[in-house]
Amino acid sequence: MDTASSARTRKSTRDENFPVASWLIASQYRAPILAFYEFVRTADDVADHPTLQPLEKLRLLDQLEASLLGHNDTEPVALPLRSILRERGLTPKHALDLLDAFRLDIRKARYSTWDELIDYCRLSAMPVGRYVLDVHGESEASWPANDALCAALQIINHLQDCGEDFRTLDRVYLPLDAMQAAGADVADLNAHRSSPGLRRCLAGLAARTENFLDPTSSFAGDIRDWRLSLEVSVIHRLALRLTQLLQHQDPLSRRVHIGRTSALGITISALARRMSAHSDRQGAHQVRI
Incomplete structure (x- = not known):
């Protein structure tokens, strides 16, 4: 294979779990x-x-x-x-960090702890949001909230795809200590339905990811670019919904995702909430003046 482009699949932005340059x-x-x-x-x-x-x-x-x-x-x-x-x-740097994440994927197939997984997300997820913020001229002060949101999105993807990642790539992004504590084994990922232990593990990780999203609830309001703040608000609400679904649905037996109708409803709701918050902030600013 002469170039990396020869390995490119047909996957596009429409196939991603979250909006990309919508x-x-x-x-x-x-x-x-x-x-x-x-x-x-x-x-x-x-x-x-x-x-x-x-x-x-x-x-x-x-x-x-x-x-x-x-x-x-x-x-x-x-x-x-x-x-x-x-x-x-x-x-x-952001693109180079992601290349390092992919190099890590080639060399490493297991993660022992949650902290180790978050360290992986520092290369595989956080740079994506940082690049988008840089493109919009946003301050680096928004990076901590961005990093938490991007890490959560990455972990959601890992939970959704845990079976496929193991069967096709022999990769396990679920922290091994969390699996052991729940009474699950890596081999459980090869089944078409989660064992009770794996189900407990996945639900627990989904709940932890939902809690991980808590500090990002005000992220959209801190972004100066109005349209980017709307997109971030939508992504945040979609992420929350997916963590809730993953606490009750089995990604080995069915594809855990948000249907089009539900996604549209969440989008409209998120936009309405963001616009209302923006209007309230503008009104408060005028009163102070």
Whole structure:
């Protein structure tokens, strides 16, 4: 395989669990976000490729990095992002952190504790939100809330896909100590229905992720860009709903997701709440003046 792009699947933004550069985002920011998405999606597909050997995967990830940093033009998918970073004076660090996360996926397949999983999310999830904030010119003061939200989104994905991750990639993102405490075993992930112990483990991790989202409830209100704050508000509400579903539904026996009708209802509700909060804040500001 000559380039990383050859490993690219047909997966697009529509296949993701959460919105990516949706219509809520202002048009001038969509191209930078989509360029980042295409670069990261390609790297992810390399790391998850079913037949490539680990050394070949690492070589392709290194090739992506070299093209992103301008050392060569071998990887076409890196060129739009490289150009955007240069034109807008943005750092490549967030993309480089994600490449390190994919390298870690190739080398590491188990996580012993929750803290170890969060450390993985520092590379695999948090940089995504930080990049979007940078594109919008938001302050780094918003990073802690972003990091918590992005980590929660990543863990939700791990819970949803725990069976497939184990069967197809031999990866287990569920903390091993949590599995042991619940009376579950890694082999339980190979079944078509969760064992009682695995069910307890998944429900407990979903509840912990819901609690992890608590500090992010005011995140949208701290974002200056109005349209981005709306998108973050929607994502937050969708994430909360998924953690609740995962506490009661079995991701091994069924796909745990939010249907279109429910997603639309959650979106409308989140937008209404955000607009109401914004209106109240504007009114309070005028009274103070």
